[in-house]
Amino acid sequence: MSLLRIEALTVRHGGITALDNQTLEVAAGEIVMVTGPNGAGKSSLMSCIAGHVKPWQGHVVLDGRDVTGRAPEQIAALGLSMVPEGRHVFGAMTVLENLRVGCGLRRDAAAARRDLDYVMDVFPLLRERAQAQAGLLSGGQQQMLVIARALMTAPRLLAIDEPSLGLAPRVTDQVYEALLRLREERGLTLLIVEQSATRAALVGARMLMLREGRVVLAGDPRGMSAERIERAYFGYEEAHA
Amino acid sequence: MSTALQYLFDALSVGSLYALGALGIALIFGVMRLVNFAHGDVMTFAVFVLIAPTIEAVTRLWVGAWPTPLLVLSVLAVGALLSVLAEWVLFRRLRKASPATAMIASFALGFVIQNLLLMLHSSRPKAVNLWPQLNQPVEVLGARLPALQLLTIAVAALLLAALAWMLRHTRAGIEMRAAAEDFQMARGLGVKANRVIMLAFALSGALAALIGLLMVNQTGLVDIRMGAPMMLVAFVATVIGGLGSLQGAVLGGLLMGAVSTLLQALLPQDARAFRDAFLYASVIALLLWRPQGLFVTGAQRQRV
Numbered sequence: 001m002s003l004l005r006i007e008a009l010t011v012r013h014g015g016i017t018a019l020d021n022q023t024l025e026v027a028a029g030e031i032v033m034v035t036g037p038n039g040a041g042k043s044s045l046m047s048c049i050a051g052h053v054k055p056w057q058g059h060v061v062l063d064g065r066d067v068t069g070r071a072p073e074q075i076a077a078l079g080l081s082m083v084p085e086g087r088h089v090f091g092a093m094t095v096l097e098n099l100r101v102g103c104g105l106r107r108d109a110a111a112a113r114r115d116l117d118y119v120m121d122v123f124p125l126l127r128e129r130a131q132a133q134a135g136l137l138s139g140g141q142q143q144m145l146v147i148a149r150a151l152m153t154a155p156r157l158l159a160i161d162e163p164s165l166g167l168a169p170r171v172t173d174q175v176y177e178a179l180l181r182l183r184e185e186r187g188l189t190l191l192i193v194e195q196s197a198t199r200a201a202l203v204g205a206r207m208l209m210l211r212e213g214r215v216v217l218a219g220d221p222r223g224m225s226a227e228r229i230e231r232a233y234f235g236y237e238e239a240h241a
Numbered sequence: 242m243s244t245a246l247q248y249l250f251d252a253l254s255v256g257s258l259y260a261l262g263a264l265g266i267a268l269i270f271g272v273m274r275l276v277n278f279a280h281g282d283v284m285t286f287a288v289f290v291l292i293a294p295t296i297e298a299v300t301r302l303w304v305g306a307w308p309t310p311l312l313v314l315s316v317l318a319v320g321a322l323l324s325v326l327a328e329w330v331l332f333r334r335l336r337k338a339s340p341a342t343a344m345i346a347s348f349a350l351g352f353v354i355q356n357l358l359l360m361l362h363s364s365r366p367k368a369v370n371l372w373p374q375l376n377q378p379v380e381v382l383g384a385r386l387p388a389l390q391l392l393t394i395a396v397a398a399l400l401l402a403a404l405a406w407m408l409r410h411t412r413a414g415i416e417m418r419a420a421a422e423d424f425q426m427a428r429g430l431g432v433k434a435n436r437v438i439m440l441a442f443a444l445s446g447a448l449a450a451l452i453g454l455l456m457v458n459q460t461g462l463v464d465i466r467m468g469a470p471m472m473l474v475a476f477v478a479t480v481i482g483g484l485g486s487l488q489g490a491v492l493g494g495l496l497m498g499a500v501s502t503l504l505q506a507l508l509p510q511d512a513r514a515f516r517d518a519f520l521y522a523s524v525i526a527l528l529l530w531r532p533q534g535l536f537v538t539g540a541q542r543q544r545v
Contacts (some may be wrong), residue, residue, distance in 0.1 A: 050429055072428040081429070084302060088426040090419045091484075101419040105431035152429050 001027040001064060003157055003189050004049070004080070009058035011044045018044035020213035021058070026157065031183060031190045033200035036210035037233060043192045044084055045210070046161045048190075050082035051075040063156070074182045077105050081155035085193075089140040089149075095126055095212055098134050102152030112152070119148040122178050140171035144178070151182065158182075159191040164199065176203055192221025196228045197221050211235055246384040248506050254390040256498020257397030260491045261452050262475025263482065266403070267447035267490035270479065271421030272441045273342050275332060278347045280353040280475070281468025283327070287450035289465070290459050291369055294361040301370055309372075316454055319448045323354075324446025325439055332442075333435075349492035351469075358465040366464035373456055393455050400451070402445075402489060408487065411482055413440060421485060481527055483534025492536050 002025040011019040019041040026032045026033035034042050035107050039221060047053040049060055051072040059068045067075050071165060081102075106112040120127040123144045129137065134145060143163055150158055163179075164172040182188045194200065200207040201221040207230050210219035217224070262280070269277045291305035291312075299417055304315050323522065327350055335343045375389040408414035419427040420437045428434050474497055482493025500523060504516045513520070529536070 052425060071434065072425070073431050073433050076431040078430055084426065084429070089421050090422045090426070092422060093415070093418055097418070098416055100412075100415050101427060101432065102430045104416055149430065226440070 002026060003030075003063055004191070005059075005061040006045075006049070007059040007061065008129065009045075009060065011041070011053060012047045012056040012057040013044070013053075017056075017213050019048070019210075022213070022215055024208060024215065024218075026189060026191055028156070028189055029083070029183070031186055031192065031203060031205040032208060033195045033197075033203070033205035034191070034193045034208050034210060035200060035233075036216075037195065039212075040210040041213040042210055043161055044213075046082055046084070046159055046191075046193055049075075050080065050084075050157060052082075052084075070240050076153050076155075078142070079154075079156040081150040081153045082158070082159040083150045083161060083163070085165060087139065087146055089134040089145055090141045091133070091136070093134055094131050095134050095145055098149050101128070102149045105153050106196040111154075115152060115154065120150050122181060125149050132229060137198050140167050140174070143167060143175055147175070147178070151188075155188070155190060157189045159193075162192045162195070163192065164194060168187075172199075175218065179203075209233065243385075247386070248381055248385050248393070248502055250381075250384065250390055251505075252499040252502035253495075254393040254498075255502055256495035257394055258452055258501055259400075259474050259478050259492075259496030259497045261397055261448050263478035263490035263494040264401075264474055264487060265448040266472070266476055267479045267482075267485070267487050268417075268441045268445045270283040270447075271341070271485055271487065272417065272424065272438050273332065273336065274500070274541060275335075275343045275347065276340070277332075277445070277478065278344065278472070278476075279327060279351040279354060280347075280445065281321055281470075281472030282351040283324050283446050283468070284449035284453040284471070285463075285465055285468040286323055286354050286358060287316050287364060287446070288453035288463050288467075289358055289455065290319050292362070292367055292463060293372070300367060302369070305369055305371055310406040312371075313454065317450045320446040320450025321443040323445070324442045324449070325531060328439060332544075333438075333526075348357040355465055355468075357494065362465065363540070364465060366462045368461055369457055370461050370464050371458060386458060389455075389458050393459075394457070395450070400448075413437075417441060418487075421487070481535055483536050486534065486536055489536035490535055493534070496535075512530075 004026040006022065006024050008021050008023055009019055010017065010021050034045065044053065047193055048055050051070050051074065054069050059066055061073065062078055062080055065078065067078060076203065090101065103112045117158065124234065125141055126145060126148055129200060134142065137202065163175050179190060183190055197207060207221040208215050208221065211232065221229065244457060266280055268469055269275055270360060291302060293301045293303040295301060304312055305316065331350060332343060375392060377388050378385040380386045390408060408418055416427065416432045417437055417440065420432055456467060456471065477495060478493035478497045479490040481496065482489030501516065501520050504519050506514060507514060508519065
């Protein structure tokens with residue numbers, strides 16, 4: 001059974017349809033990368049899954065449970081953690097305090113401490129700068145912090161909106177290395193939004209390309225020609241979706 | 242020397258009342274982006290339980306006649322409960338409304354509370370003399386100070402320290418700070434919106450009640466209009482400290498106290514009557530210089 005199922009989901013913002021009656025699934029342990037140009041509906045999809053935006057129509061089913069329209073904190077408690085676009089660190093708080101915010105849902109304090117240790121192993125920099133004010137970290141460090149913080153809620157599905165945004169390519173590589181390691185070691189399911197399809201091929205993800213609120217291309221990007229991906233991206237191939 | 246010391250204590254005691262008031266406003270603004278103009282009336286309502294409702298001029302104590310610890314706890318509890326009730330009945334429904342709508346609603350709520358008190362107690366200020374021994378002067382380092390002033394400073398310092406500790410070291414405190422910075426993100430990490438907001442309202446209401454108690458002891462009066470001017474200053478203090486910053490609110494409050502005491506001391510006799518004009522002129526100058534507030538750090542600004 002799929003870990004996340006999105007059924008005939010429509011998201012609208014003030015009369016504009018951001019996501020148009022789309023159905024898609026993410027299986028446990030999978031990496032799914034949602035790509036597509038600006039305004040394709042990628043972030044709307046993510047906000048809706050995480051409960052920040054209520055859908056116009058359709059359902060979000062997490063692990064067999066209908067979570068449509070639930071509050072973000074309830075969805076987080078059910079095992080879906082979303083890292084929104086733009087690195088929302090709590091800037092006035094320390095790195096460690098940021099990580100603690102993610103621990104509120106944990107019942108088992110010992111397990112939470114082990115996880116804290118674990119994320120600091122994956123991102124050693126966070127251990128070094130544990131007492132630093134989060135707002136003073138560099139962009140890449142902040143991205144690592146928000147991913148680590150999302151992990152502290154012990155999610156089964158980690159959804160990340162544009163982790164590479166504004167990062168140097170080398171730093172993006174580090175972030176992805178860590179994500180793949182987490183998937184390997186923790187069996188984490190990943191749903192990642194990126195504009196470009198290049199990264200999807202690189203990490204061996206299944207790709208869903210969105211354009212104007214619809215999936216226009218789906219599958220393993222490694223089996224697709226660059227031309228086909230480009231045509232879908234720029235909107236010449238909607239018919240073959 | 243002792244005059245300077247006198248002024249210092251004046252500034253501290255006035256400033257700590259403003260600081261506590263500003264903190265109550267900042268707590269709620271932090272989690273809800275609501276400027277709660279009913280804050281002052283929550284304070285007034287809480288201290289009015291000290292006396293029995295009557296429209297006669299003679300005051301009869303009600304909660305005010307209870308043993309001190311019970312009295313203090315009851316007044317604080319009334320402040321906290323009224324504040325939580327306001328959230329539950331009114332502000333919860335306005336969470337998705339624009340900040341202006343919620344602010345106007347808080348104005349309206351303030352008037353409702355004030356008029357309720359007017360119906361119950363009439364508009365006459367009532368004399369309440371709770372602890373006369375607090376007006377006895379005490380000698381500190383050669384300065385003679387009313388004991389109440391020392392108490393005010395001590396209570397404020399203790400409370401601020403306790404709150405700072407709570408915000409830094411408890412789960413509720415860390416969640417509240419996170420919610421104050423980025424509420425959506427905090428919720429996404431499992432922070433329960435309703436619980437954090439309710440806690441902020443409860444703390445804010447209890448703080449308001451406490452200020453009320455201290456003020457009643459200073460003036461010996463309860464007055465249905467006592468909340469508004471106090472909270473106006475407190476609100477200004479949160480703005481000059483930087484709306485949304487709790488430390489900023491406290492420091493802004495202390496600064497307002499210091500400046501108004503200094504003006505009182507240094508202005509020529511004839512100008513003293515216009516002290517507030519000078520005070521607010523300096524507020525305007527300050528805001529023109531730093532519109533974002535004095536104590537907003539780079540890290541916090543970056544986020545927006």
